[in-house]
Amino acid sequence: MRVVFVGASRFGFKCLDRILHLENIEVVGVVTNEERFTISYAPEGVVNVLYADLKTFAAANDIPVHVMQTKMTETGLVAQVKAWQPELFVVVGWYHMVPRILRDMAPAVGLHASLLPDYSGGAPLVWAIINGETEAGITLFEFADGVDNGPVLGQASTEITPEDTIATVYGRIEVLGLDLLVRCLPRVAGGTAQRLVQDESKRRVFPQRRPEDGLVDWNQPAQSIYNFVRAQTHPYPGAFTFHHGKKLHIWHARVADAGVLQGSTPGICSLLDGQVLVACGNNTAIEILQVSADGAEVTATTWFSQHDKHAPVVFDAPR
Structure with missing residues (x-):
């Protein structure tokens, strides 16, 4: 044939x-x-x-x-x-x-x-x-x-x-x-x-998906965000959020115990006991593990350590 x-x-x-x-x-x-x-x-x-x-x-x-x-x-x-x-x-x-x-x-x-x-x-x-x-x-x-x-x-x-x-x-x-x-x-x-x-x-x-469809909605529960991240990680363009108007790709994450983040506004990011945790919807939380910003892929803790420890880290909308 x-x-x-x-x-x-x-x-x-x-x-x-x-x-x-x-x-x-x-x-x-x-x-x-x-x-x-x-x-x-x-x-x-x-x-x-x-x-x-x-x-x-x-x-x-x-x-x-x-x-x-x-x-x-x-x-x-x-x-x-x-x-x-x-x-x-x-x-x-x-x-x-x-x-x-x-x-x-x-x-x-x-x-x-x-x-x-x-x-x-x-x-x-x-x-x-x-x-x-x-x-x-x-x-x-x-x-x-x-x-x-x-x-x-x-x-x-x-x-x-x-x-x-x-x-x-x-x-x-x-x-x-x-x-x-x-x-x-x-x-x-x-x-x-x-x-x-x-x-x-x-x-x-x-529908088909575009790279811009990877924007994380922190009002979603942690399990949904975890699925969203793992569905678009390498070799795909990746899920992403913004910090001070700069794009941050999230390559690896996992659902975490909300703990002290319960009641926090979704999108609030904190370093607790060596874990980079983000408050999500429904009083849940996710730990982010691997990210990239400005073209460099690093651990989430390395990325977090570069910021002012006295200023809150909040994931915001693009500017």
């Missing part, structure tokens, strides 16, 4: 490498884009924080490449893909809808990091952790005209533990996704794949 691979992420890189070793699969072309690209919800451009250079990898494996300039319907891209005569598109680590003009050439299948139909749309793993879910998953499905709504070819799940971060969950999801491709693509190529129609009554669609 003649496959055109579409992707631009580290996970996409791993999937492309694995697909090259599958029997009866011939990758005849790769569509990718640059690390910074424009998209409908951010015409000013966004940076792909999970970017991988598929262009160089494909060239090293003698696979033709097209680097998308603006959109998937651009004339050069459509003409190039048509010349490759695809029988299937495989899409992984891609932020654009695959248009009908391409899917009329060949069906498209892709991996989505949720148990569809739930958590359709953008940043499914981030949203799942923010929302305190205890299970995540990945789905291989065939594309249709809607948002992640085509028939399911295979799914796999993993637990989200209280200690997990986006990095640890994403790592397990990658392993499960690679296994799905290895198991299911040969069935697609051989015409034996089973397709399960999604239950639309169970669909929830979540």
Whole structure:
């Protein structure tokens, strides 16, 4: 089967490498884009924080490449893909809808990091952790005209533990996704794949996230803020707050005993018994452990020690 691979992420890189070793699969072309690209919800451009250079990898494996300039319907891209005569598109680590003009050439299948139909749309793993879910998953499905709504070819799940971060969950999801491709693509190529129609009554669609969506709301309870921090830590842009109008990223935190902070205004930050504690909503507190300010990542205690010990530390709104 003649496959055109579409992707631009580290996970996409791993999937492309694995697909090259599958029997009866011939990758005849790769569509990718640059690390910074424009998209409908951010015409000013966004940076792909999970970017991988598929262009160089494909060239090293003698696979033709097209680097998308603006959109998937651009004339050069459509003409190039048509010349490759695809029988299937495989899409992984891609932020654009695959248009009908391409899917009329060949069906498209892709991996989505949720148990569809739930958590359709953008940043499914981030949203799942923010929302305190205890299970995540990945789905291989065939594309249709809607948002992640085509028939399911295979799914796999993993637990989200209280200690997990986006990095640890994403790592397990990658392993499960690679296994799905290895198991299911040969069935697609051989015409034996089973397709399960999604239950639309169970669909929830979540929006894409931007770096500016990481602003912490200290009026939320500590558990919610903890989930918010661990959902956006490395390799993502991170949750953040402001101190004296300067941005402070919070990379690692944990729920703490509110203790003497009970009744404090949310956003008040104190150093108590060697712990940097912040008052949160509902009379709860969180300990922040690792932060970065002015481009330098340090422990929270190191950051706190740089401030006047007699002046209160209050996280405020941006100025």
